[in-house]
Amino acid sequence: MMITELIDQDDFRAQLQAWGLAEAGRLSLADCRPLLALLLVGPDGALWQERLHALLTKRELLHPEVLALVEACLDHSVD
Numbered sequence: 001m002m003i004t005e006l007i008d009q010d011d012f013r014a015q016l017q018a019w020g021l022a023e024a025g026r027l028s029l030a031d032c033r034p035l036l037a038l039l040l041v042g043p044d045g046a047l048w049q050e051r052l053h054a055l056l057t058k059r060e061l062l063h064p065e066v067l068a069l070v071e072a073c074l075d076h077s078v079d
Contacts, residue, residue, distance in 0.1 A: 008063040019051055036073045
């Protein structure tokens, strides 16, 4: 199977919007990182960890910048 479409920044922001983060569509990928960091330590942190881990199961489909963001957010959420 050949991968022709990676989950890019736009797809990632659209997924965040689908998860209820309406402002994600207006943010750059870099701006999403501090927002996700806050969500990961907030009252719904476990839910957001689960969501981001679900994205990591599609690691081979993630654009390298999106993959780096998701991994960085999850790495810092366990500090």
